Amino acid sequence: MSYHFxxxxxxxxxxxxxxxxAHTLLLTAVGAVAGLGxxxxxxxxxxxxxxxFDRIFAVYVELIRNxxxxxxxxxxxxxxxxxxxxxxxxxxxxxxVIINLGAYTTEIIRAGIEATxxxxxxxxxxxxxxxxxxxxxxxxxxxxxxxxxxxxxQVVIVMLGTSVCSQIxxxxxxxxxxxxxSRNFRAFETYLIVTVIYFLLAVIVRQVLKISGQRLxxxxx
Amino acid sequence: MNQIALSAILSxxxxxxxxxxxxxxTAFVLGGIAGLALLFARIARNPVPRRLAQGYIxxxxxxxxxxxxxxxxxxxxxxxxEISPWAAAALGLTxxxxxxxxxxxxxxxxxxxxxxxxxxxxxxxxxFEQMRYVILPQTLxxxxxxxxxxxxxxxxxxxxxxxxxxxxxxxTGSMLANATFQPxxxxxxxxxxxxxxxxxxxxxxxxxxxxxxGSRAH
Numbered sequence: 104m105s106y107h108f109x110x111x112x113x114x115x116x117x118x119x120x121x122x123x124x125a126h127t128l129l130l131t132a133v134g135a136v137a138g139l140g141x142x143x144x145x146x147x148x149x150x151x152x153x154x155x156f157d158r159i160f161a162v163y164v165e166l167i168r169n170x171x172x173x174x175x176x177x178x179x180x181x182x183x184x185x186x187x188x189x190x191x192x193x194x195x196x197x198x199x200v201i202i203n204l205g206a207y208t209t210e211i212i213r214a215g216i217e218a219t220x221x222x223x224x225x226x227x228x229x230x231x232x233x234x235x236x237x238x239x240x241x242x243x244x245x246x247x248x249x250x251x252x253x254x255x256x257q258v259v260i261v262m263l264g265t266s267v268c269s270q271i272x273x274x275x276x277x278x279x280x281x282x283x284x285s286r287n288f289r290a291f292e293t294y295l296i297v298t299v300i301y302f303l304l305a306v307i308v309r310q311v312l313k314i315s316g317q318r319l320x321x322x323x324x
Numbered sequence: 325m326n327q328i329a330l331s332a333i334l335s336x337x338x339x340x341x342x343x344x345x346x347x348x349x350t351a352f353v354l355g356g357i358a359g360l361a362l363l364f365a366r367i368a369r370n371p372v373p374r375r376l377a378q379g380y381i382x383x384x385x386x387x388x389x390x391x392x393x394x395x396x397x398x399x400x401x402x403x404x405x406e407i408s409p410w411a412a413a414a415l416g417l418t419x420x421x422x423x424x425x426x427x428x429x430x431x432x433x434x435x436x437x438x439x440x441x442x443x444x445x446x447x448x449x450x451x452f453e454q455m456r457y458v459i460l461p462q463t464l465x466x467x468x469x470x471x472x473x474x475x476x477x478x479x480x481x482x483x484x485x486x487x488x489x490x491x492x493x494x495x496t497g498s499m500l501a502n503a504t505f506q507p508x509x510x511x512x513x514x515x516x517x518x519x520x521x522x523x524x525x526x527x528x529x530x531x532x533x534x535x536x537x538g539s540r541a542h
Contacts, residue, residue: 298387302386
C-alpha cells in the first residue's frame with residue numbers, strides 16, 4: 104500500500120488560498136500600523152514617566168507578553184460580549200492583533216528611546232525645543248531606526264501567530280486550509296502547501312518592512 | 325440550568341494548567357537537547373551541517389506553529405502512525421523550541437571574543453575540546469537570561485496545542501466556557517493561569533539580564 108500525493112487537489116481551490124493570503128496580509132498590515140502607533144505612545148509614556156499612563160502601560164505590557172495570543176483572542180471574542188461589547192470575528196481578530204503587537208512594540212521602542220544619549224536631549228533643550236518637539240524630532244526617529252529590525256521580527260511573528268484566528272472563524276489563510284482539507288480530504292497536502300505559502304508571506308513581509316525601514320530611516324541606518 | 329461551581333471550574337483549570345506545565349517542560353528539555361545538537365551543527369567547520377541547520381531554523385521560524393502541529397498530526401496518520409494529540413504537540417513544540425534555542429545559543433557563542441578561539445587553538449585543542457573547555461562555559465553565563473526568557477514563549481506556544489485537541493489549560497478553558505456560559509470569567513482565569521506561570525519566568529530573566537550587564541560594567 105502506498106500513498107499517492109495529490110497536490111493538484113489543493114490548487115483546485117486557488118481562489119480560497121488567494122483570498123486567505125490576502126486576509127492574513129491585511130490583518131497583519133492593519134495590526135502592524137495600529138500596533139506601532141500604540142507602541143510609540145506607550146514607549147513615550149514609559150520612557151518619560153508620564154503618570155499615570157506609564158503605570159498603565161507597564162501593566163498592559165506585562166499582561167499581554169505573559170499570556171498566549173490565542174487566549175487574548177478568545178477573551179476579546181467570547182469574553183467581551185458579556186460586558187456588552189459585541190463584535191464580529193474580523194473586528195475581534197484585528198483588535199486582538201493590535202493589542203498584542205502594541206504591547207511588544209511598546210517594550211521594543213522603549214529600549215530604543217532609553218538608548219538615546221543624554222547630550223542630544225540637553226542640546227535640544229538648549230535650543231528651547233518643547234518636550235513634544237524633542238520627542239518628535241530628536242528622540243523618536245533614531246530610536247525607531249535602532250530597533251527597526253526587532254520590530255520587523257515581531258511583525259513577522261505576529262503574522263504567523265494570526266493563524267490561530269481561524270479558531271474564531273476569521274477567514275484567513277489557516278481557515279482556508281481547514282476549509283479546503285474538509286472538502287478534498289487531503290489534509291497533509293493542504294497543510295504543506297499552506298505552510299509554504301506562510302513561509303513565502305513571511306519572506307515578503309520581512310522584505311517590505313526592511314525596504315520601508317531604509318526609506319524611513321535611510322539617512323541614519 | 326447547569327450551575328457549575330467556581331470551585332469546580334478552578335479545580336478543572338488547575339488540572340489543565342498542570343498539563344500545560346508538563347508539555348512546556350517536555351518541549352523545553354527535549355528542545356534544549358535538540359537545540360544543542362543544532363548549535364554544534366550551526367557552528368561546525370563543515371558547511372554542509374551548517375547550511376542544513378540554518379535551513380531547519382529558518383523553516384521553523386518562518387512558518388506558524390499551528391501549521392507545524394497540523395503537518396505532524398495529519399502527516400503521521402497519513403503514513404499509518406496513530407499519533408496522539410499529546411505526542412504531536414510534544415514533538416511539534418520540541419522542534420519549534422530547538423530551532424529558537426539553537427539560534428539564541430549561536431548568538432551567545434558568537435559573542436565570546438575571537439581571541440578565546442585563537443588562544444585555545446594555539447594550545448592544540450580540537451574543535452570539540454575548545455567548545456567543551458573554553459567556549460561553552462563562557463557561553464553558558466551569557467545564555468541563561470535569553471534562555472529563561474524564551475521559556476515564556478514555549479509556555480505560550482503550548483496554547484496552540486489545544487487546537488489539535490490536546491487538553492491543557494486553553495482547551496480546558498474552552499470546554500468550561502461552553503459548559504458554564506461564562507466565557508468572561510473562564511478566559512479571564514485562564515489568562516491569569518498563564519500569567520502566573522509566565523510572569524515569574526519573565527521577571528527572573530530580567531533579573532539575570534541585569535546581573536550580567538551589571539558585572540560587565542565593572
